[in-house]
Amino acid sequence: MTKRSRKKSAIILVSGGLDSAVALACARRDGFTCHALSFDYGQRHKVELKAAQRVCRAQGVASHRVIKLDLRAIGGSALTSDVEVPKDRDESQMTGNIPVTYVPARNTLFLSFALALAEVTGARDIFIGVNAVDYSGYPDCRPEFIAAFEKLARLATKAGDQGAHFKVRTPLIKLSKAGIVRLGAKLGVDFSLTHSCYDPVRGKACGRCDSCRLRLRGFVNAFLTDPIPYAKP
Numbered sequence: 001m002t003k004r005s006r007k008k009s010a011i012i013l014v015s016g017g018l019d020s021a022v023a024l025a026c027a028r029r030d031g032f033t034c035h036a037l038s039f040d041y042g043q044r045h046k047v048e049l050k051a052a053q054r055v056c057r058a059q060g061v062a063s064h065r066v067i068k069l070d071l072r073a074i075g076g077s078a079l080t081s082d083v084e085v086p087k088d089r090d091e092s093q094m095t096g097n098i099p100v101t102y103v104p105a106r107n108t109l110f111l112s113f114a115l116a117l118a119e120v121t122g123a124r125d126i127f128i129g130v131n132a133v134d135y136s137g138y139p140d141c142r143p144e145f146i147a148a149f150e151k152l153a154r155l156a157t158k159a160g161d162q163g164a165h166f167k168v169r170t171p172l173i174k175l176s177k178a179g180i181v182r183l184g185a186k187l188g189v190d191f192s193l194t195h196s197c198y199d200p201v202r203g204k205a206c207g208r209c210d211s212c213r214l215r216l217r218g219f220v221n222a223f224l225t226d227p228i229p230y231a232k233p
Helices: 018-030 048-060 091-096 107-122 143-155 176-186 210-221
Strands: 008-013 030-038 065-069 125-127 167-169
Touching: 008 018, 008 107, 018 030, 018 048, 018 125, 018 176, 030 048, 030 107, 048 107, 091 210, 107 125, 107 143, 143 167, 176 210
Parallel strands: 008 030, 008 125, 030 065, 125 167
Antiparallel strands: none
């Protein structure tokens, strides 16, 4: 096989949620050989890792690594401590302030691991499923953060010092949840394999946390039915 005919490689952050599944599908659509990266970081919704495995198998990634971190040792989030996960909030409450479900520096940490893997594998592209909905509440989902991380990647790596340019691709960043659902449906994503809930009940999505409510609203606005089971109908 000639160098020209080889596929380019990318590192894809895959949590098991709806957004990362669609981001992975975008990378495949764009012709990348996909190396998936997930994290067991002490999250209370650890069931998402099984969803990540299902999504990666279904989409035929070249490799899937799961890195173990202990962010519960740091805490500071409802996802990594015993702080209660907010329930039954409307969207104005979700976006008024940075929510307690924000995990300190999580995307910075995850992208740093993805950058290390990219440097080792020779990949120059990293996909992350941040989007316009998360952007309003989470500081590490903003375009400014992504641009700053790309600059860091050039300055802080051997590959960057030798002239490589790393690109953090955010194909969902300007989309609403409905837009993400529609794009995923167009790309053939099997949403039944995904999990988005912050506080699952006996393995089922609670239907009440911010993530569940935004996901459900996205399907309603996309005129589609969410195929996963919910503890609360």
